[in-house]
Amino acid sequence: MHELSLAMDVIGLVQREAVKNGVSRIEEILIEIGDLSGVEADIFEPALRMVMKDTILENAVIKIDRIPGKGRCDSCNLEFEMKTFFDPCPHCQRFTSEITRGREFRVVSMVTA
C-alpha cells in the first residue's frame, strides 16, 4: 500500500509547480498511470482525494489516464499488448520482451482555477 505515499508526493510536486507558476488554486489535474507501473489506480485515486483536503488541490477534478502495457519482442520485434509481465510474444512465444509502454506514472498537466 504505497499509493498513499505517492499521493502525498503528488501534492508536494503540484504545490511546488503552482508556486513557480504563481497559481493559487488548481481546478483539475491529469495523471497517467500505466497498467504495469506497480501503482493501482483504484487505490491511488481515493488516496489522492483524501490528501488533497486543505491543499491547493482541494475539490480539484482528478482525471486519470490509464496506459495499457505494451511490449516489443526481443526476437521478432513485434509490438504487442502486455497485460502482465508474464505475457509472451504472441508470435514466437518468447518471454524476453522489452516493455515499451505501461510503466508511466506521472502528472501530465493541471488546470488553474
Next chain:
Amino acid sequence: MCETCGCGNPDEVNIHKPGYDHDHEHPDENSHEQAYSHEHEHEHDGHWHTHPHEHAPKKVINLNMDILSENNRMAEWNRGYFEGKKIICFNLVSSPGSGKTSILEQTIRNLVSSYKIFVIEGDQQTTRDADRIEKAGAPAIQINTGSGCHLDANMIHSALHKMEVENNSILFIENVGNLVCPALFDLGEKKRVLVISVTEGDDKPLKYPYMFKSAHLCIINKTDLLPYVDFKVETLMNSARQLNPELEFIQLSAKTGEGMDEWYSWLLRSFEDHQNLK
C-alpha cells in the same frame, strides 16, 4: 497522517542507534502554500445589480513530471555519495521472516575482520535487528518506519547523517519485510538482493513480479528445509527468469552455513568490481 498507510503519522519515522536513547528527526516538510481565499464585501442597500466579475482565464500547465522523481532524485544523491566514497550498497528485500538478518549476522561474523561493514536496518518497530547486527560486529542504525511499509531514499539520506559510513566499505540496507512496496523505491543501492525462503512457496515470482523484475540476485534461503516442504527450486527459477533473464541465484542455508561461501564470493566480486571503477 502517515505518508504511507494513512493510519499513523510521518513523525513516526524514527532513526536510532542501538543503545542510545532514541531521538527524533523528520525531514524537511514541504512548505504548505496556503491556497489564498479572496474575500470581497459589497453593500446592497436594498437595490439589485449585476456586476461583472473578472477572473483570470483558466490556464493549462503542462508538467509531464514523473511522480517517483522526488524519490529517484534523492536516490541518485545517495548513489553519488556512495560512488564518491567507494562504498558498495546492497538493498536486501524479502517477505518478513525469510532470514535476511540471519544471513547478515553470518556474513558479518565471517567477513568483518577483513572488510568494513555497515548496516541500515528498516522495520516498523523495535531495534531488535540493529541490536543483533551490532552484536555480530558491525555498526548499525535502525530506521523505524512506524506504520510505513517501505524505506525510501530520503530515510536513507537521513540515516547517513546519523551514521558515518567509512570509505571503501560494504553497506547493507535491510528493507522492511514486504515483497510489494519496496520494489518501487530506489534507495541508491548498487544491487538489489532478494531473499526468498523455501517455506514461502515457489510461486512467489508469479505473485510478486515487480520485486523479481527489479532484483539483481535472488538468494534462496533455508535450503536445509527443502526435504520437508513442497518447494521446487527449478519452478521458482524458471518463472523468475521469465521476468528477469539476468537474475542470478544462490541457494544457501544461513543456519547450516551450506552455500554461504558462494554468497561471499558473489558479494566480494561485486565489492572488488566496485572498488576498481574509475
